[in-house]
Amino acid sequence: MAFPHPLDQLSVAESDIARQVILEAHGGSIGLIFRSIALEEPPKDELIKFLELENAGRLTFETPRPTRVAKVSYDIVRDDRSHEYTESFVDVQSATEVSRRIVDEVHQAALTTNEFREFTEACLASRLYQKAIAEFEIPDGFRVQIDPWPYGSDSVVTPRYTQGLCFAQDIRSGNEDSNHYGYPLPLIPVLDTYRKEIVRVDRLATGGKEDGLSHGTHSRNVLDLCAPAEYLPELLSRPLRASIKPLSIIQPEGASFQVNNNLVKWQKWISHWLQSSVLYRLSISEMTVPYGDPRPPFHRKQAFDFGDAGAGLIKYFDAILTEPDGTSSVSKNVVCLHEQDNGIGWKHTNFRTQRAVFDLAGGITLETRATGIVRVVNIDPGKRSPWGNVVSGGALTQNHQHLFCVRIDPAVDGYANTIIVEGSLPIPISKELNPFGNGYEVRQRPIKMSQSFDASPTTNLIVKMMNPSKQNPISGNPVAYKFIPSASQLLLAHPDSIMAKRAQFAQHHVWVTKYKEGELWAGGEFTNQSKKETGGVADAVARADNVENTDVVVLHTPVEIRQIHLRPADFFSTNPAIDVPGENNNASLLAPGSDLCCESGGVQKSPEAHLQGKGQI
Amino acid sequence: MAFPHPLDQLSVAESDIARQVILEAHGGSIGLIFRSIALEEPPKDELIKFLELENAGRLTFETPRPTRVAKVSYDIVRDDRSHEYTESFVDVQSATEVSRRIVDEVHQAALTTNEFREFTEACLASRLYQKAIAEFEIPDGFRVQIDPWPYGSDSVVTPRYTQGLCFAQDIRSGNEDSNHYGYPLPLIPVLDTYRKEIVRVDRLATGGKEDGLSHGTHSRNVLDLCAPAEYLPELLSRPLRASIKPLSIIQPEGASFQVNNNLVKWQKWISHWLQSSVLYRLSISEMTVPYGDPRPPFHRKQAFDFGDAGAGLIKYFDAILTEPDGTSSVSKNVVCLHEQDNGIGWKHTNFRTQRAVFDLAGGITLETRATGIVRVVNIDPGKRSPWGNVVSGGALTQNHQHLFCVRIDPAVDGYANTIIVEGSLPIPISKELNPFGNGYEVRQRPIKMSQSFDASPTTNLIVKMMNPSKQNPISGNPVAYKFIPSASQLLLAHPDSIMAKRAQFAQHHVWVTKYKEGELWAGGEFTNQSKKETGGVADAVARADNVENTDVVVLHTPVEIRQIHLRPADFFSTNPAIDVPGENNNASLLAPGSDLCCESGGVQKSPEAHLQGKGQI
Structure with missing residues (x-):
């Protein structure tokens, strides 16, 4: 083995080196939130030289290889809870930070799964949200489920926001996978992502052609109209069909x-x-x-x-x-x-x-x-x-x-x-x-x-x-x-x-x-x-x-x-x-009886x- | 079993009845060339009545069924060797001809495989064709192959014609499937289909951009430029790849x-x-x-x-x-x-x-x-x-x-x-x-x-x-x-x-x-x-x-x-x-070694x- 290929993703060890370099560069881990650590691919001209030797079968131990560089994306959290989104490039062989860029605050980094995870927690703790959700009659045996979503954009300049689409889930069966999309709720809480505060709850229009853009036409028991839309076999009200016979794709000698x-x-x-x-x-x-x-x-x-x-x-x-x-x-x-x-x-x-x-x-x-x-x-x-x-x-x-x-x-x-x-x-x-x-x-x-x-x-x-x-x-x-x-x-x-x-x-x-x-x-x-x-x-x-x-x-x-x-x-x-x-x-078979x-x-x-x-x- | 479904194709027995009815209607077989005998589907309103009963599971022995009708397409050959293309409809249950239509001679019936078969025979016997083909140097070990083709159409009114695309085939290997499309020949014999006579041999343009629509720029040994284009494994000049492993699609319980x-x-x-x-x-x-x-x-x-x-x-x-x-x-x-x-x-x-x-x-x-x-x-x-x-x-x-x-x-x-x-x-x-x-x-x-x-x-x-x-x-x-x-x-x-x-x-x-x-x-x-x-x-x-x-x-x-x-x-x-x-x-398998x-x-x-x-x- 020896060398990784220049296009191989970072190993966990390489990623750890990059993390350590950034932590040390900032004098300890306090106030840093990592978003991603990923291979920064070599410049194309350097890579092409390598690939041409590789394709010609002329790679040796001495062949010069492009430097392995990690792109580390992270936030520096300031005292006022605002974030400075930063991209550092780290040579993981020499363990040195090669360059750093603080991204203009007009740009927002992609949402992380962690930010998604934090949404529901912040929402449930919010008085604003609790008050809004209390306006609806949620039937017994149902609980609210929130799908965090990108905030999107309009003409207003906003801090980093995330929004939540709200649904009710029937959990009377005890099945965690019961389909909550059968029961939408007409409200969208908006989270200030860095401050972890619900800043607003948007109300959704529920009308038809005749209602234009207006909202507020729904009733308190908005879910009464809704019906289950289950897709899991064990939650269906009818039996699964028995008419499908297996169709198997087999590679007895493995893949080619x-x-x-x-x-x-x-x-x-x-x-x-x-x-x-x-x-x-x-x-x-x-x-x-x-x-x-x-x-x-x-x-x-x-x-x-x-x-x-x-x-x-x-x-x-x-x-x-x-x-x-x-x-x-x-x-x-x-x-x-x-x-x-x-x-x-x-x-x-x-x-x-x-x-x-x-x-x-x-x-x-x-x-x-x-x-x-x-x-x-x-x-x-x-x-x-x-x-x-x-x-x-x-x-x-x-x-x-x-x-x-x-x-x-x-x-x-x-x-x-x-x-x-x-x-x-x-x-x-x-x-x-x-x-x-x-x-x-x-x-x-x-x-x-x-x-x-x-x-x-x-x-x-x-x-x-x-x-x-x-x-x-x-x-x-x-x-x-x-x-x-x-x-x-x-x-x-x-x-x-x-x-x-x-x-x-x-x-x-x-x-x-x-x-x-x-x-x-x-x-x-x-x-x-x-x-x-x-x-x-x-x-x-x-x-x-x-x-x-x-x-x-x-x-x-x-x-x-x-x-x-x-x-x-x-x-x-x-x-x-x-x-x-x-x-x-040889696997092509005649249909029996014909x-x-x-x-x-x-x-x-x-x-x-x-x-x-x-x-x- | 009992009744055929109204949409079942004619059986050989039903087809034979239809043939017999037409032969007798014309007083014997002389001068008739059959083109096709096929089910004439019942009128849609009759068929729908049947299908609705069928879909409702209400078919019985007494259910009225649409008449089984054969459409018989054939030529009546006249003394002057011209043909009258005719379509007769035969009730195969009562063995009676229900109606007959002589198609206007402006229309030509589709070519039959039999007409295709006769093309090469008529061509090889033609002096006109023999003279034209002799203008070309066909290498030893090659024979001419003719693909019969529809004549197409232009502004001139013509009798029933068929044309042939000519190629040379390398038969030195003795393989009948050697690919003749590697060796085209620039001529097209035209057959008067009914009289079985080659009436003309068209010459093909072989030039490039600079030659416009003109022909006659080729040489006598036009095939010298050509190269084999074999596709059969046994005729390839290189070995088949060995890298493909079998991918089998199996239905162990048969099809659904x-x-x-x-x-x-x-x-x-x-x-x-x-x-x-x-x-x-x-x-x-x-x-x-x-x-x-x-x-x-x-x-x-x-x-x-x-x-x-x-x-x-x-x-x-x-x-x-x-x-x-x-x-x-x-x-x-x-x-x-x-x-x-x-x-x-x-x-x-x-x-x-x-x-x-x-x-x-x-x-x-x-x-x-x-x-x-x-x-x-x-x-x-x-x-x-x-x-x-x-x-x-x-x-x-x-x-x-x-x-x-x-x-x-x-x-x-x-x-x-x-x-x-x-x-x-x-x-x-x-x-x-x-x-x-x-x-x-x-x-x-x-x-x-x-x-x-x-x-x-x-x-x-x-x-x-x-x-x-x-x-x-x-x-x-x-x-x-x-x-x-x-x-x-x-x-x-x-x-x-x-x-x-x-x-x-x-x-x-x-x-x-x-x-x-x-x-x-x-x-x-x-x-x-x-x-x-x-x-x-x-x-x-x-x-x-x-x-x-x-x-x-x-x-x-x-x-x-x-x-x-x-x-x-x-x-x-x-x-x-x-x-x-x-x-x-269960047939999804991991690729070995990964x-x-x-x-x-x-x-x-x-x-x-x-x-x-x-x-x-």
């Missing part, structure tokens, strides 16, 4: 990939979370969830899952979590890697002999899904709302969007790449070129300066990430990887709204920027309570950098459920999957590797 | 569906090829493949896979194929039904207890894929073409589109349905309605008259198939199923071209028509050599029928690779999958049923 810390080898891909001869980095860079209910305080309902809640920090198979005192704990298995059957890879049947060949070919598919439960708010009896749909008694789901941003840092056979926009366009009828009108034109345009643009299904717009210096020997075109950007709906909030200003990235489908060290987040590093996107894609594009034949980055904003297919374009000289064995899959079978010749299952996780993929 | 002839029961779906409480019929109605190379004769290169080649006739698990003499043979397993893992159906983790529940919910996904091999044409040494890409030595793939049309005949909790178009639209900032600008509006519009319209991702356009008479008790909205039409590129050919006139259906994303008996084909019944679409969706829309709260049909034209998700909308009162057992899947696992709580595989086939799905 190997994992060594974070280094993944699968078939002909070698990737450290996907660093390869195609990509330097592939990641989900941000997701914002704006809600379309204009009734205050719902206008603040907008989550940034990465920037607000720190999902972006979880980017390893096992996540190292940082406690407030700077000590580390390991959270196992936050990301799942598996192979899965992807149906027929390719197939051709020679009609003369009826012989079929099934196989796999080399692309990358990113799929985003929203599979969760909806958080509801109250709606009065018999009313319907333009702002959502009634899904259970007295419970309204509010209209909202899920806008993911995928960040692609290409390395197509080298690091200097050009982004090409390609479209298929009709051409006029002419005797010389298109006498019968069936002809059409494939037009290409290189992106010269950083910019944003939108998907265009009417012209079948394709984004090609091309290496202009490497020619495909067969086609004569430069090697490339390509994808078709999804023409999904962009942010619906008004351009002048705070929601829109905070999520510039959600207002165009594709962004092309020059690579800049540390610029990883589409919506900027600090989204929590932000008034506008800062350091995100819009700022990156505004630099008006040359992006031709250089280290370029592409970002793409789709909504769920979307698949994005990265496909080779003039990249290979032959089908890269041509050497995949194509025997019949003579159903799959296609003659059997079905070859074509595997693909999947990375599922929150954060970098 | 039952099949009785064509009746499929899966979970809570009962369908006869998908007739259910949601849909009367779901089918792929047509696919056209127009090529964008304007160099003659490539302007005729446009296939209609269903209308030209009869893929639409294959709509059963086992297909009954009709020989030219009217006898039947069974082609086994042309359609495959299987269950497959669809990943996480839905998932919610209670962050308080870390318990996760995984499950499945009730939608229908249609996926179209193009996974085949490309047919290439020649390109001269060193040239590149605006009309395609060089994929192998001397071999050009021409730009083309694949435009599928899916036909949805909804039956959402009843047969009288209304199509609703729903969009999500921004609204202005106003003090009364949208003070903070986050609000947006969901606007609905019913389709009152038959019409076409296009997908609109910028407004997130959704097509809802709604039953206005049935209200969802929870949401208060009518029950519906919905899908988001794919905003894929439509037909690129010029609107004045023959290609465009033949494929009206490929020029809009969505078509809404009134149900009409027998109107099943988006591009019309007769596409082979057609000059324009006849009896397709454009004609159906032109009737300007009322389509509100009636028997309505929706057609959607996407391109591959697209998934179309049919999803319940206000259809259910509870999650229809809530009763699916959610135990851990501590990778899936998410805590294990992964529940959510099955879905898949129908794969050519034709009706």
Whole structure:
């Protein structure tokens, strides 16, 4: 073993060194609250040198390795209980603090699980909250459950706030997992996060179309309308169906990939979370969830899952979590890697002999899904709302969007790449070129300066990430990887709204920027309570950098459920999957009692590797 | 057993009766060529009566059943060797011909496999072809292979024609499956199909950008440029990879569906090829493949896979194929039904207890894929073409589109349905309605008259198939199923071209028509050599029928690779999958040598049923 790979996450020992360095630098632990301690990846040029030697199999004991640096994020708590959010960079080999930055107080760090934990405690202790909750008739056998949430943002400048969505939970069964989302309560306590004080309890509108933005139309026994919405088998009022027979996916010889810390080898891909001869980095860079209910305080309902809640920090198979005192704990298995059957890879049947060949070919598919439960708010009896749909008694789901941003840092056979926009366009009828009108034109345009643009299904717009210096020997075109950007709906909030200003990235489908060290987040590093996107894609594009034949980055904003297919374009000289064995899959069984079978010749299952996780993929 | 189901395909015995009736009606077998003998489905109103009794479990021996009718398609061969294409309808219970229609000679029946078979024979016997092929230097050990193809269409009125794409095949290995697509030949013999005579040999352009539409630039030894493009394992020049371990999908207790002839029961779906409480019929109605190379004769290169080649006739698990003499043979397993893992159906983790529940919910996904091999044409040494890409030595793939049309005949909790178009639209900032600008509006519009319209991702356009008479008790909205039409590129050919006139259906994303008996084909019944679409969706829309709260049909034209998700909308009162057992899947195994696992709580595989086939799905 000896050295860690430069991209291996920090070990607990390295994390402890970083903590110790910071504690000593501040003269003891008093007044420091640690938020995270994580690997600061080496500068790209240093890392590339290492990776090129690694890919060439030329690593030795003497190979110079990039310095191992920890980024330590923490608060310095001042006497007046205000916090100074600080980022220090620590060389964990020499145990020295290399640099320090006190973040401008206009920015708020992401919420920590610890801050979430403290919310309910502060809430229950608050007289303001107790008085507000006493206005409601909570049935016997129910208790109040509070889901802490990012505060969102409006035009008022506020200190660090957290808000709580309140529900009642039926605990008469004694089951801790009884679904409280069947019983929403129309109030939101607001916490001053640092002072641990509930400063306000917002009241929620519960009316329908006819009530406009007003609230106060509900009754004291607002939960009488509500009904259980249980999903646990033991809490269901009907039996589970018995008609599903097991469908098992078995790999008797184990998986075809190997994992060594974070280094993944699968078939002909070698990737450290996907660093390869195609990509330097592939990641989900941000997701914002704006809600379309204009009734205050719902206008603040907008989550940034990465920037607000720190999902972006979880980017390893096992996540190292940082406690407030700077000590580390390991959270196992936050990301799942598996192979899965992807149906027929390719197939051709020679009609003369009826012989079929099934196989796999080399692309990358990113799929985003929203599979969760909806958080509801109250709606009065018999009313319907333009702002959502009634899904259970007295419970309204509010209209909202899920806008993911995928960040692609290409390395197509080298690091200097050009982004090409390609479209298929009709051409006029002419005797010389298109006498019968069936002809059409494939037009290409290189992106010269950083910019944003939108998907265009009417012209079948394709984004090609091309290496202009490497020619495909067969086609004569430069090697490339390509994808078709999804023409999904962009942010619906008004351009002048705070929601829109905070999520510039959600207002165009594709962004092309020059690579800049540390610029990883589409919506900027600090989204929590932000008034506008800062350091995100819009700022990156505004630099008006040359992006031709250089280290370029592409970002793409789709909504769920979307698949994005990265496909080779003039990249290979032959089908890269041509050497995949194509025997019949012996596990394909006939359905008993019928003579159903799959296609003659059997079905070859074509595997693909999947990375599922929150954060970098 | 007793009675066949009204939707069961004809048995061989029933087919034989129909043949005999037609033979006798024409006074013996002389001069008749049979094309197909297939079930003519009962009129919808008759069938619905039967299905409603069936769904209510009230079928008895006495229940009146729709007459079993065979549609017999055949040619009457006249003395001058011209053909009269005829369709007769035969009651196979009483063995009587009920009606007969001689199809106008402007229409051509779909090509039969028999006509394809006869092509090569007629070609090899032709002096015209022999002379043309002799102009080329075919290397020793190679033989010519001819792929018969639909003739396509241009502005000239022609008799029934078929054309052949010519290639050379390397048979030095003795392997019949050696890939001839590596070696295209620049000529296309044209067959007068009925007279079995090659009437012309078209010469193909082989030039690049600089050569415009002209041909004749190639050399006599045009194959010298070409290289093998083998895909069979035994013909590859390199070994197969050994790194893929088996991934087996096992159903030790068999599948969860039952099949009785064509009746499929899966979970809570009962369908006869998908007739259910949601849909009367779901089918792929047509696919056209127009090529964008304007160099003659490539302007005729446009296939209609269903209308030209009869893929639409294959709509059963086992297909009954009709020989030219009217006898039947069974082609086994042309359609495959299987269950497959669809990943996480839905998932919610209670962050308080870390318990996760995984499950499945009730939608229908249609996926179209193009996974085949490309047919290439020649390109001269060193040239590149605006009309395609060089994929192998001397071999050009021409730009083309694949435009599928899916036909949805909804039956959402009843047969009288209304199509609703729903969009999500921004609204202005106003003090009364949208003070903070986050609000947006969901606007609905019913389709009152038959019409076409296009997908609109910028407004997130959704097509809802709604039953206005049935209200969802929870949401208060009518029950519906919905899908988001794919905003894929439509037909690129010029609107004045023959290609465009033949494929009206490929020029809009969505078509809404009134149900009409027998109107099943988006591009019309007769596409082979057609000059324009006849009896397709454009004609159906032109009737300007009322389509509100009636028997309505929706057609959607996407391109591959697209998934179309049919999803319940206000259809259910509870999650229809809530009763699916959610135990851990014991087959999920850890990767050996790593501590990778899936998410805590294990992964529940959510099955879905898949129908794969050519034709009706």
